[in-house]
Amino acid sequence: MDNLNPVTIIIIAANVIISYRGFGDFSFFEKYKFNIGGIQRGEKIRMFSSGFLHADTQHLLFNMLSLYFFADVVINILNPLQFIIIYVGSLILGNLLSYYFHKNEYSYSAVGASGAVSGIIYSAILLQPGMKLMFFFIPIAIPAYLFGIGYLLYSIYGMKNKIGNIGHDAHFGGAVGGYLITLFLAPWLFQTNILMIGLLALPIVLLFVLKKMGKI
Incomplete structure (x- = not known):
């Protein structure tokens, strides 16, 4: 991890330490x-603290690997402080969207850095939409912007059909956070990447249209 920015190392370490505390301490979790x-009941700290807890080691590893692969794109194009702002803002917005969709489900619970990591991924895609991504189940590299659009469309599908024990709404909200905060911090993107800004906004608009129509 020598090539990682210290900020990324600190965030990964915080996730590992707090998650492992949660694995071994049920009351803490x-x-x-x-x-x-x-x-x-007023325990607003949960909106933040839940982003550093994970369900198990596999959940933690997946989120931290995803962060590892995308963090430097954001840090190198912006800066470490702006990276932290995007990470924390995406975490909070992901949980706010999850709260919005589940506010009448008193027992609904979730954990994970997925909202924050989704924000970093979407920020990286917005900043460098032409980068190519490879996945084990896809034999060819695909443009990052296609992955971003597909990821959010799948999140909408998952929210609508309640697929798996996955917080699709937190993923989506985190990605929206990464999108909006990055545009606020890097307004020059409106001069250089206006087409990509529009394309990446399409799933976001679709979600709120579907919500307004009562389809989700």
């Missing part, structure tokens, strides 16, 4: 996970 009932 329950106190700081995202939970609608707890938040409605």
Whole structure:
């Protein structure tokens, strides 16, 4: 991890330490996970702390690997402070969207850095849309912007059909956070990447249209 920025190392370390504390301490895990009932009782810290807890080692590893691959794109084009702003803002916005969709489900709970990591991924795609991504199940490299659009469309599908034990709404909200905060921090993108800004906005608009129509 010598080539990683110290900020990325600190965030990964915080996730590992806090997640492993949660693995071995049920009361700690329950106190700081995202939970609608707890938040409605005034425990707002859960909106932040839940982003550093994970369900198991596999969940933690997947999120930290995803962060590892995309963090430097954002840090190198912007700067470490702006990276932190995007990470934390995406975490919070992901949980806010999750709260919005589940506010009447008192027992709904979730954990994970997925919202924050989704924000970093979407920020990296916005900053460098032409980069190519490879996946184990796809034999060819695909443009990052196609992955970003597909990722959010799948998140909408997952939200609509409640697929798996996955917080699709937090993923989506985090990606929206990464999109909006990056545009705020890097307004020059409106001169250089206006087409990509429009393309990457399409799934976001679609979600809110579907929500307004009562389809989600």
